[in-house]
Amino acid sequence: MLDAIIWFFQNIGLAFYNLAYAVTHPGLWLDWSNNEAIMRVVYYGGSIEFFFVVFTAFLVVSAIGFWRNSFMWGCVRVLEGFANTVGRFAAWAGLLMVLQQIVIVFLQRVFVRPDIAFGFGIPLQMDISWWSEELKLYNALVVCLCATYTFVQGSHVRVDLVYSAVKYRTKKMIDMIGSLIFMMPAAVLMWMYGWYFMWRHLITPKPSASDTLDRLLMKSRAVRWNVETIGFSPNGFNGYFLFKVLLVLFTAMVFLHAIAFFYRSYLEWKEGPESEGKYLDRDTLGAGEEAYEGTH
Template structure:
C-alpha cells in the first residue's frame, strides 16, 4: 500500500515537471524533421507520463473551479460549446454521404460509368466508383466518431434507467459524477493508450507498441520512416484507411473531454441544487410549438 501511494504521489508530482519541461522544450517532441523527436512524440502520447500531466491539469482546474464557481461554469460552457460545434459541423457528413450514394447509384446503375471525376475549385479529382462506394464508410465514421459528445449534450444518447428516475436530484448528481469518474473517463484513458499505438503502427515503420520503452523507441528512430497505410479492401477501393484511426482517437478525445464537462456540470448542479438543473445548457430546438418532438431528431 505504501509503495502504491508513493508511486501515485510521485507521478502526480512529476506530472507538473513533465508539463513545464514539455512546454519549455517543444523542439524535443514537435520537430518531426528530427526522427528522435517524432519517436518521443509517439512514446509520450500514450504513456503514463502523459496521463499524469492530464491528471494534474484536471486537479488544478477542479480546485480552481471549486474555489471560483463561475470559472467552473465557464469550463462547462466551453467544453459543451466545443462538443456542439464539432457535432453540428460533423452532422453535415450525413448529408454528404446521402448525396454521394445518390450520385453513385445514378452514374453506375444508369449511365454505367466506372469512374467519377469531380473538380471542386477547378482541381480535378478522379476515382473509381468502387472508391467512392467504400468511401461512404468514412462519412458514416465521421458522424459516429465526432457527434458522440454532441449527442450527449443534446440528451439524444441511449439511457438504460433502472433506479435513476426515482431518486432525488442530488442522488442523481452523485450517480452522474460516479459515472463520469469511474466509467467515461477511465474508458477514454484506456482506449486512448491502445488506439494511439494502433494509429502509429499504420503511419510509420518499424512498428511501435505500448510495451516499447523510450530507449527502444530512440533506437528505432535511426531507421524509422513514414509508411502511411493506403491499402483498400479492393485494388481500386478507398485507400485512406489511416483516417479511420485518426477518427478513433478523435472519438476518444471527445468522450474524455465531455466526461470532464459532465462531471463538472453534475458537481455544480449538486452544489447549487435543482435551480441549477440544465443551467447554460445549449440544446437544439425545433421552434415554438414543437416541444413534443424535441429529443427525437
C-alpha cells in the first residue's frame, strides 16, 4: 500500500518534468518525418505519463479554481463554449446527410446514374454506392462531435431514480460525484482503447497497448503509413479510418466536458440556487423569432 502511494505521488511530481520536457523538446514528437517521433506519440498518447500530466493539470487548475471561483467560471465558459461551437458546426452534417440522400435517390432512381461527380476540372467522381455508405460518416460526425454540445443543451435522456426528489445541493453533489466517478473514468477507458485502435489502422507494424517505448522505437525502423482504405463493398466508402479518429475526438471531448460539468456543479452548489444556469448558453427554437419581434 505504501509503495502504491509513493508511486502515485511520484508520478504527480514527474508530471511537471515530463510536460516541461515535451514542451522544450518538440522535435522528439512533432517531427513526423522521423519515424521515432511517430512512435513516441503513439506510446505517450496512451501512457501512464500522459495520464498523470492530464491528471496533474486538472488538480492544479482545480486548486486555482477553488481559490478563485471567477477563474473556475472562466474555465466553465471556455469548455462549454468549445462544446457548443464544435457541436453547432458538426450538427450541419445532419442537413448535409439528408440533402445527399435526396440527390442519391434522384440520380439512382430517376436519372439511373451509376456515379456522382463533384467539382470542376478534375472532379471527385465516385460510385453511388460510395456516396451511400459515406452517409455513415455524417451520422458519426453528429454522434461524436455533438455529444457534449447536447449535454450542455440539456438534451440527453436522463434516467431519474432519486434526483428529482432530493434537495438542490444534493443534486449538485450527485452531479459532482457522477462527473468524477463515471464520466471521467469512462472517458479514460475509451481513450485507452480508442487510441491504439486508431493507430493500428494508420500505421504498420501495428502498435499494441502492451508495447514498451523501447519496443516501439525498434518497430520505428520499419514503420510506414498504412491508412485503412478497405470498404465493405468493391466500390463502397473506403475512409473508415475516420471513424477511429472520431472515436478519439469523442472521448477527449467527453473528458473535457466532465471537467466543465464538475466545475459548474461545484460552483452552483457553493453559490446556491440563484447561480443555476449561470453563463449557460443554450439554444432555443424561439430565439430568432423573439429577436425579430423585438426589433419591430
